[in-house]
Amino acid sequence: MNHFADCLLDAIERKGAPICVGIDPVFSKLPEELRETNTPLESIRAFCVEVMRAVAEHAPIVKFQSACFERYHAPGVVLLDDLMRVAHELELLVILDAKRGDIGSSASHYAAATLARADATTINAWCGADGIAPFLEAAAEAGRGLFAWVRASNPSSDAFQGLTLQDGRTVSEALAQIVAESGAATDCIGQSGYSLLGAVVGATKPSDAVRLRDMMPQQIFLVPGFGAQGGTAEDVRACFKPDGTGALVTASRSITYAFAKSDAEDWREPIAAAAADMAQQIRAILD
């Protein structure tokens, strides 16, 4: 069976850059030509398909923001499922950004829900190792991946995740250790040496990233915050290992809504160009 980390590293190698395009569709922000003639969900479908076609050459993987689909209830869930199928047809891997987390059997149900079609899902490990274990079991059995949300990229997360414990670690670092230990089980490690359990590590805190990289040697980092959230290529460098592996940088609005700041006649062109540009920027810091 395939191992998620191995598949991801292969795909990064093939496409030439460790980048992920985050797809967070909001009807009011879509190109006018799509909004004019369609229902919101039809517009969102057309937009997401065109975004994926535009970026498939540059990105090995896309990340769907589950909330943007869930707000449309069952029809949104059907659409999300359909779009994950389209992604696979375009030979894109898929992360479902669902950040689910609960204890015991509820976590197992969430794993079944989120890993049915996605190659990986984000999880919220607030309740500790017990909350990670059911996801790990399901992911190992299905050849899927997980990214535990260790460090957020939003301003106020510092006031909680950045607090210092008596032993000198931050709250995020304590969670990082639990993630590293949970993901170290033999059946979680691929041929690449990376675990199927990765970590979401916000790119707006480069000093934190250095420590988190040391604490989680087997975790692939999913690094949000590049682009619209203010992170730069320099900021994300610390998330990579010296050999240039170990991180996947993700950007959403700066890629998918690139047309809003462009005069191009075809709204798809600025999207493809933004993905190509991001790939180029990340490659440059890894050289």
Added chain:
Amino acid sequence: MNHFADCLLDAIERKGAPICVGIDPVFSKLPEELRETNTPLESIRAFCVEVMRAVAEHAPIVKFQSACFERYHAPGVVLLDDLMRVAHELELLVILDAKRGDIGSSASHYAAATLARADATTINAWCGADGIAPFLEAAAEAGRGLFAWVRASNPSSDAFQGLTLQDGRTVSEALAQIVAESGAATDCIGQSGYSLLGAVVGATKPSDAVRLRDMMPQQIFLVPGFGAQGGTAEDVRACFKPDGTGALVTASRSITYAFAKSDAEDWREPIAAAAADMAQQIRAILD
């Protein structure tokens, strides 16, 4: 417009006990007569409706575990919506236990998704005040409630949420303070003095509950862990204020699967009896 905390306190007064019945339906655990003749979702629907009828006399509110429905994808989401409607027909308030959490606009989308029909939803505040604010805004506008997951009832949560910070607080207590401050905004406080933002506080840690009760004077506590998870009436006492308000004790498996340990001919009878018994136990500690 109604305020969630005021509505909940009224409903508790009317039914006579601050208890909530958690509905976490798993097909394989349902009564045989339901499983024999129906599809899984038909069986789950019939089961949930009968559970609500059996407990409606004793409980002011039910809590649906979203994961149990999400694992059936879009048809599960449709069923969940339908069951929330049935709950309201039976004059039961509804908490959707979805534990969603994300930053910025994603949190707004989750608020729209979860608060469309439920009277309240559980949230995961791992990313701090930024992650709570969009839910608060949506809930205040719609007259809904929230319960932030401050303290889990599972064994391994101690190893993370129970860690001590340099200032002497635990990780959970630091989050409690953020919750207390977030929920103190004027438009969040009802006539009862309680905020629309409550807190989930596991019942298996009574010593923690005393401190959390002090730190969150305006939060109604949703207290899981009673019954199947080992919590007793004594354990939950610390979650209430001296006047007997301020907490809602919730039990799931010990109520809804009570028939599995019973010889009763009608599987609904042990469920009603278990709810009545729980109401009696909680009333006893408040006298």
